[in-house]
Amino acid sequence: MSMNGSTPGSSSNGLSKRTVIALVQDRPGVLARVAGLFRRRGFNIASLVVGKAERPGFSRMTFEVEGDPSIVSHVARQLDKLIDVVEVTDVTDLDIVWREMALMKVSASAETRGEIMQLVEIFRAKIVDIGAEAVGIEATGDPDKIDSMISLLRPFGVREVMRTGRVAMPRAALEVGGIDGFNVKSPESTLWVAKSTDTGSV
Amino acid sequence: MSNEGNELSGAQIVCESLVREGVDVVFGLPGGAILPLYGVLNQYPELRHILVRHEQGGSHAADGYARSTGKVGVVFATSGPGATNLITGLATAMMDSAPVVAITGQVGRAAIGRDAFQETDITGATLPVTKHNYLVMRAQDIARTIREAFHIANTGRPGPVLIDIPKDVFAELATFNWPEGVELPGYRPPGDGAIEDVKAAAELIEKAERPVILAGHGVLISKAWDELKELVEKAEIPVVTSLLGISALESKHRLNAGMPGMHGHAYASLALEEADLIISAGARFDDRITGDTKRFAQKSKKIHIDVDPAEIDKNVKADVAVIGDLKAVLTQLIPEVSENTHTDWVRRVEHLKSEHPSMTIRETDELLGQHVVKTISDITGGRGHMVTGVGQHQMWAAQFWQSTEPNNWQTSGGLGTMGYEVPAAMGVQVGHPDQTVWSIAGDGGFQMTMSELATIKENNLPVKFAILNNNMLGMITQWQDMMYDKDFYANAYTGNPDFVKLAEAFGIKGLRCTSQDDLEATIREAMEHDGPVVVDFVIRADENVYPMIPAGESIEQLIEEPA
Numbered sequence: 001m002s003m004n005g006s007t008p009g010s011s012s013n014g015l016s017k018r019t020v021i022a023l024v025q026d027r028p029g030v031l032a033r034v035a036g037l038f039r040r041r042g043f044n045i046a047s048l049v050v051g052k053a054e055r056p057g058f059s060r061m062t063f064e065v066e067g068d069p070s071i072v073s074h075v076a077r078q079l080d081k082l083i084d085v086v087e088v089t090d091v092t093d094l095d096i097v098w099r100e101m102a103l104m105k106v107s108a109s110a111e112t113r114g115e116i117m118q119l120v121e122i123f124r125a126k127i128v129d130i131g132a133e134a135v136g137i138e139a140t141g142d143p144d145k146i147d148s149m150i151s152l153l154r155p156f157g158v159r160e161v162m163r164t165g166r167v168a169m170p171r172a173a174l175e176v177g178g179i180d181g182f183n184v185k186s187p188e189s190t191l192w193v194a195k196s197t198d199t200g201s202v
Numbered sequence: 203m204s205n206e207g208n209e210l211s212g213a214q215i216v217c218e219s220l221v222r223e224g225v226d227v228v229f230g231l232p233g234g235a236i237l238p239l240y241g242v243l244n245q246y247p248e249l250r251h252i253l254v255r256h257e258q259g260g261s262h263a264a265d266g267y268a269r270s271t272g273k274v275g276v277v278f279a280t281s282g283p284g285a286t287n288l289i290t291g292l293a294t295a296m297m298d299s300a301p302v303v304a305i306t307g308q309v310g311r312a313a314i315g316r317d318a319f320q321e322t323d324i325t326g327a328t329l330p331v332t333k334h335n336y337l338v339m340r341a342q343d344i345a346r347t348i349r350e351a352f353h354i355a356n357t358g359r360p361g362p363v364l365i366d367i368p369k370d371v372f373a374e375l376a377t378f379n380w381p382e383g384v385e386l387p388g389y390r391p392p393g394d395g396a397i398e399d400v401k402a403a404a405e406l407i408e409k410a411e412r413p414v415i416l417a418g419h420g421v422l423i424s425k426a427w428d429e430l431k432e433l434v435e436k437a438e439i440p441v442v443t444s445l446l447g448i449s450a451l452e453s454k455h456r457l458n459a460g461m462p463g464m465h466g467h468a469y470a471s472l473a474l475e476e477a478d479l480i481i482s483a484g485a486r487f488d489d490r491i492t493g494d495t496k497r498f499a500q501k502s503k504k505i506h507i508d509v510d511p512a513e514i515d516k517n518v519k520a521d522v523a524v525i526g527d528l529k530a531v532l533t534q535l536i537p538e539v540s541e542n543t544h545t546d547w548v549r550r551v552e553h554l555k556s557e558h559p560s561m562t563i564r565e566t567d568e569l570l571g572q573h574v575v576k577t578i579s580d581i582t583g584g585r586g587h588m589v590t591g592v593g594q595h596q597m598w599a600a601q602f603w604q605s606t607e608p609n610n611w612q613t614s615g616g617l618g619t620m621g622y623e624v625p626a627a628m629g630v631q632v633g634h635p636d637q638t639v640w641s642i643a644g645d646g647g648f649q650m651t652m653s654e655l656a657t658i659k660e661n662n663l664p665v666k667f668a669i670l671n672n673n674m675l676g677m678i679t680q681w682q683d684m685m686y687d688k689d690f691y692a693n694a695y696t697g698n699p700d701f702v703k704l705a706e707a708f709g710i711k712g713l714r715c716t717s718q719d720d721l722e723a724t725i726r727e728a729m730e731h732d733g734p735v736v737v738d739f740v741i742r743a744d745e746n747v748y749p750m751i752p753a754g755e756s757i758e759q760l761i762e763e764p765a
Contacts, residue, residue, distance in 0.1 A: 074516060
């Protein structure tokens, strides 16, 4: 089972799916401000994950949006103008690590339980809850892996699925002193990438 | 200062903070939620409060004051309708990058979210039309918030900031400490341009044979008119100005080639079209200038200098982009560019001016809007201030106002806000009490905000209003005439008030002028009067603005004269 089965920029409807990471200050309304800029351009936010960053008082958001890459790039620049947004990066074309977690409740009788547990093992997922007629499963991986797992579980009866959406992070440099993802402009991409030294927001 | 470290009410902290920001005038209109703030204004005589008649007027007045002085304009309004009435003014300021701070009262903290009387989620409502906004939930946060708001409003690309303060927070006590600075990790306004970008720009300028500078509002915001002039004279580069860039270089400067675009001077649009290099200095390639961007100025490379990185490549792709404060970037650029002449090119632009004289007024005995603006421009010598609304009168004003002083032209460009002309002129006059302020108004826009005549009278602000009265929504009439098969609808004002009597009802001098013969005498009479004047210039009704490049088209569709 490949952990990198899909390319991050692909999408089934022909629109490009972009992954954008924003480092933001934890202030009231920051999510509404960020979401408002996507809304203005009619973008659907396919997934959004927010969580505390390494510094107290700051959070990181990972967005997946579908849209024309040049417009996503412009929205990223407008995002960076928001006072509460410290740094924005379209990481789609960077070398990134990305993961998604899913919790699933699947019908399981005494007869099917064994088969389900086998699948869980193959996908390196975990049983996190067990009841008389169902089991709770936790899976982590790239979205394709989770998609495949759900389809294989479907015949047993998938009762509930809760997915986190994608979290992403540029890979660490391979050499000591090398440059980590956030400071590079991806060469083949015309997309704009924030540099931490940018005097980039007004 | 004296009150530092003392326990004060939130309302007092607001005033202490405004005084420390150097505010000397506030436009506002009280209401229930902001009354606690008004309750302490008496203690702060440094803060002159001008009581407006409508909050929209307050926001435009703060905007006009801000644009013409470079200082932050301040407006107060109450919660609910008071706050929502500010929105048009905030959006106007946002589009044209004017530094405005709005302070609104909000219902008490315990009532927020319960649809209390006069409650509106104004921070939510103004998200897209402010540079930033705040809801302050503790009196101890007020000083820091105001410090941040003023910093954000008037640095980088300026814009409006709204601060919403619940009624009980004005009453809450807190120790007043004025913060030494602001800590905004997500906000780093650019200063100098990157030197490699400046050098790349200089290299393109050196190689260009037909360069044109497109000077925008950024020149005036960053007070870079001296640097602009030095650069254009050193390298002999013709300049065209955007609508908001008018007055960046004196109109009669030999290298000023006018305003391009939809109703701009034809020679300016043609100069952009024929150029081999366009240097945008604090302009944003607005659609009124470019028309169809795919067909805009194909023969030229573009240098885009802007303080806002999100402007680069937004409408027109830049070959070289320099991000920075315009004054700083031009200062860096001037020594990198050698003294040069573009004799043939300048001659070509001169030729375009004589071949496409968009400044001639056709022969007629009737009074035209163009006559009015031209005569005001001649009599004032392009000095003092000119403010306009939006529509035909604005375009004639842009074409015929021959500015001789930097930043003496204020108009609603990006948002195109009719009604801007009355309150904004009031704000400009407050900022420049000893200078002549002319407001060119349309009869349509004037009626949107004319309630501020009462404020003008009350404060004896000697604004001179020139209503170009065609009893029409003139630009609507023109579009229906030219683009909607003369299918006229909702374009005529058949029940306009008598503007002379109206002025008199406000206690303001009213004059009427209906012919070219009386034009000069009327304008002089208005200027000699020591106080506000409203002049009703009754102009020919069906006069279209030319030249015209229809919306979304290119220079090939230029219409220079009536068919």
